[in-house]
Amino acid sequence: MSSNRLFIVIGALIFAALALASLYRLMVGFPITISGHAIGQTTSLFAFAISTALCLMLLKSAFSTR
Template sequence: MSGNRTLSLIGGLVFLCLAALALYRLLVGFPITIGGMHVGQTMSFFAFVAFAAIALILFRGSRAR
């Protein structure tokens, strides 16, 4: 059981870093181009919300009961 909690904690940290990166892009506004198409700020907002929610779920799952 301890192994699952450790993996949830690591996953939560990874998604928290991704959420921080999406928030940084929202605040700074540097351009991202993938396959010749510009990625808008709206997609960064949705990515931030999704990554933060997944990190929260994983952190809550890693708590000791």
């Protein structure tokens, strides 16, 4: 495995962890407050969608045959 592919897979794993954390927050629904402002569930939905898409794009590029 080349060095670039390894870093791409590590990045994909980080985005997968973010997606799982966002999904967990969507399922459990615990509150998040930053500087006195409540962060809604819609933010977690967007974070889940974006991090899942980035994870899948990185995995596709890491394992594509050229």
